[in-house]
Amino acid sequence: MSDDLLDPVLETARNHAKDYLDGLSTRHVGVMHGRDELLAKLRTPLTDEGEDQTAVIDLLAGQADIGMTSCSSPRYFGFVIGGTYPVALAADWLVSTWDQNAGIHAISPFAAAVEEVAAEWIVDLFDLPRESSVGFVTGGQMANFTCLAAARHSVLRRVGWDVELDGLAGAPHINIVVSAAAHVTIEVALRYLGFGSRSLLRVDSDDQGRMRAESLREMLATLVGPTIICAQAGNVNSGSFDPLREIAEIASEFGAWLHVDGAFGLWARASTELSALADGIDRADSWSADAHKWLNVPYDSGLAIVRHAADHRAAMSSSASYLIQTSGAERDSIDWVPELSRRARAIPIYATLRALGRDGVESLINRGCARARQMADTLAAEQGVQILNDVVVNQALVRFGDDDDITRAVVSGVQKEGTCWASGTTWNGQAAMRISVTNWATSHEDIARSAAAILTVYRDVHQR
Numbered sequence: 181m182s183d184d185l186l187d188p189v190l191e192t193a194r195n196h197a198k199d200y201l202d203g204l205s206t207r208h209v210g211v212m213h214g215r216d217e218l219l220a221k222l223r224t225p226l227t228d229e230g231e232d233q234t235a236v237i238d239l240l241a242g243q244a245d246i247g248m249t250s251c252s253s254p255r256y257f258g259f260v261i262g263g264t265y266p267v268a269l270a271a272d273w274l275v276s277t278w279d280q281n282a283g284i285h286a287i288s289p290f291a292a293a294v295e296e297v298a299a300e301w302i303v304d305l306f307d308l309p310r311e312s313s314v315g316f317v318t319g320g321q322m323a324n325f326t327c328l329a330a331a332r333h334s335v336l337r338r339v340g341w342d343v344e345l346d347g348l349a350g351a352p353h354i355n356i357v358v359s360a361a362a363h364v365t366i367e368v369a370l371r372y373l374g375f376g377s378r379s380l381l382r383v384d385s386d387d388q389g390r391m392r393a394e395s396l397r398e399m400l401a402t403l404v405g406p407t408i409i410c411a412q413a414g415n416v417n418s419g420s421f422d423p424l425r426e427i428a429e430i431a432s433e434f435g436a437w438l439h440v441d442g443a444f445g446l447w448a449r450a451s452t453e454l455s456a457l458a459d460g461i462d463r464a465d466s467w468s469a470d471a472h473k474w475l476n477v478p479y480d481s482g483l484a485i486v487r488h489a490a491d492h493r494a495a496m497s498s499s500a501s502y503l504i505q506t507s508g509a510e511r512d513s514i515d516w517v518p519e520l521s522r523r524a525r526a527i528p529i530y531a532t533l534r535a536l537g538r539d540g541v542e543s544l545i546n547r548g549c550a551r552a553r554q555m556a557d558t559l560a561a562e563q564g565v566q567i568l569n570d571v572v573v574n575q576a577l578v579r580f581g582d583d584d585d586i587t588r589a590v591v592s593g594v595q596k597e598g599t600c601w602a603s604g605t606t607w608n609g610q611a612a613m614r615i616s617v618t619n620w621a622t623s624h625e626d627i628a629r630s631a632a633a634i635l636t637v638y639r640d641v642h643q644r
């Protein structure tokens with residue numbers, strides 16, 4: 181490729197990246213400009229002759245600078261959002277540079293081999309059955325979809341129905357049992373698979389959002405036929421874990437498939453201190469997790485893990501005469517994910533795991549939890565501030581004052597103030613601020629500064 185085309189634009193991108201990363205720890209964390217200001221610059225008629233590449237990159241960087249929340253900032257506590265480890269970012273740059281289509285082995289033996297090893301490491305790190313298969317998908321949503329497609333295949337196969345060939349019309353009925361506190365992506369994944377939201381059976385949950393095992397048992401006792409249960413490791417608000425050992429025992433007693441949504445909670449398995457929270461999780465049939473949350477690799481990166489590789493493959497595999505698929509030991513990733521063409525997203529996962537090692541991953545997870553407790557303790561020391569959940573992992577739910585409006589005003593005030601960013605939610609009928617500490621770089625000092633900023637906003641709202 182001509183250096184004249186390549187060098188200036190890559191150099192420009194590198195400089196913008198460096199400026200952004202250098203400024204990350206001091207940047208205003210909230211968003212500064214919205215749609216109208218952004219469109220004013222971004223929306224121009226598409227020209228016939230095109231524009232200078234470097235100028236296009238400069239323009240994008242300028243608009244990004246004013247129109248993004250700094251969600252990779254160490255003081256971004258919204259949703260459940262990880263940052264990016266330097267090694268993960270470096271590997272991801274190369275993924276785009278190499279532009280490997282990781283769909284089939286014939287195109288990239290390298291991407292396939294990296295995936296194969298990353299899959300082994302993941303299963304080992306989470307201490308799941310070593311025969312489990314792993315699909316590298318875009319995120320938790322598609323991980324839930326992929327695992328539940330394998331579940332659908334398996335429970336119908338066991339009653340003599342091939343859903344891939346014959347579809348769902350006329351198929352034996354499947355009972356789909358979900359926790360009342362299930363993440364919305366479970367419902368959406370099931371919708372994609374032909375199970376409408378109204379057909380789901382919901383098991384009630386306790387005040388921390390944990391499925392009640394006894395209610396599950398009572399429900400299963402009333403059901404006949406193929407059954408899929410969706411449990412959870414890591415409630416998106418409270419971080420709580422369903423009683424997985426009990427649930428796994430019930431599932432096995434009733435012959436049901438057990439799926440566990442562990443988008444961030446599955447990472448607790450990498451920590452000796454925390455793994456008891458997920459006790460019994462290895463007895464499930466499938467697990468979903470995100471790498472772009474707690475492992476801190478760039479978007480988009482999720483993991484669909486299935487104990488029964490044959491069911492996983494049967495649900496996902498595709499073939500066409502022009503594709504050169506392997507019949508041997510080599511891995512074709514299209515057997516494990518919904519996509520055909522896709523980026524080699526296992527490479528940043530491989531790089532991060534290799535660079536951190538087991539101890540590094542464990543320290544990352546433990547640190548997030550310790551910082552969440554630090555935040556909860558600091559805020560709770562203030563008169564009128566209450567922590568609504570048991571802070572078991574990296575999530576804290578905070579209530580300010582005694583009515584919902586105060587909490588909502590503090591959430592929006594903090595978002596405007598810019599030292600840190602947190603979002604709001606409703607928890608057991610009450611407004612709450614959600615704090616999620618998922619970024620590898622969040623320091624003790626970041627929490628201290630953020631807590632001070634949050635309390636300043638609270639005192640201000642309180643005095644009004």
Ligand SMILES: *Cc1c(COP(=O)(O)O)cnc(C)c1O
Pocket residue numbers: 260318319320321322363365414415416441442443444470482
């Ligand atoms: C974030 C999350 C998801 C969805 O993951 P995406 O990567 O955003 O698709 C699913 N379940 C839980 C519990 C989550 O926290």
